[in-house]
Amino acid sequence: MAIPYGLGAGSIDAALNFYVAGHYSLRVMNFLHCFYGLGAVISPNIMAFALLKANWHAGYLWTAMLQSFILFICIISLPLWKVNKDADEDNEASESVGIISSLKVPGLVLTLIAFFSYCLGEATSFLWTSSYFAGTKSNVNLELVASFGFLTFGGLMLGRIIACLISHRLSDRKPIRIGLITEAIGILLVIIPTS
Known part of the structure; x- marks a missing residue:
């Protein structure tokens, strides 16, 4: 069950990120991820509320109803996605490459490793906290x-809000450097008191 869910969620995530990166600014991408963080903050609280007022079955039912509502919004917003359709078709015809050719792009393999590591760290910290x-x-x-799971994603959401507010004033590399420095400080703040 987890593999089809992961493939579906990963496909939607990759397609949406690709679309936004190709048509909008870094600020819009940060807002996209900020609202992902908002959803991830809400989710553990839905389950906490369900455990408090009903049972875990209700938590999954309420989440499924919320997901269905989001699907409905996506379906009725399809005409908005077609605005850039002509430009997309021109780009696809001229820029289509295979997987092997893509892997030859300098820095791509390191980027994939970094992304995998980030996802691993995010999932580990989310699961580990609760x-x-x-x-x-x-x-x-x-x-x-159950509600403590929001701590990880609440931090990510806060970071994305800050990034949205400052990213249009900085070059692409500066927010990355600021994020790495902030993360290093956060890790030190966790390690030093426990040692």
């Missing part, structure tokens, strides 16, 4: 522990 509190803090109720 698991850590559930396993070490017996005095914290499960509903509150």
Whole structure:
């Protein structure tokens, strides 16, 4: 079940990122990811509310209803996506390359490794946060522990909001450097008190 879900979610994510990167500014891309963070912040709280008021089945049902609403919005917004259709067809005809040719682009393999590492870190920290509190803090109720999953994505969302506000004033490399420095400081703040 997880493999089809992952392939579907990954395909939608890649297609949407590709479309936005090709047609809009870095600021719009940051807003896209900011709202992804907003959804990821809301999701654990839906499950926490379901555990508090009903059961975990209700949490999945409510999430499925929310996903269906988002699908409906996407379907009715299809005409907006066709605005750039002619430009897309011209670009596809002139820029189509295969996977092997794509892998020969300088820096692509390192970018794929960095992206994989980022996704691994994001998933690990998201899963670890709730698991850590559930396993070490017996005095914290499960509903509150379920809502702690939002900490990771809340931080990502806050970072994207800040990036949206400053990215149009900076070159592409400066926000990356600022992000790396901020992450290094955050890691040090976590490691130093525990050592």
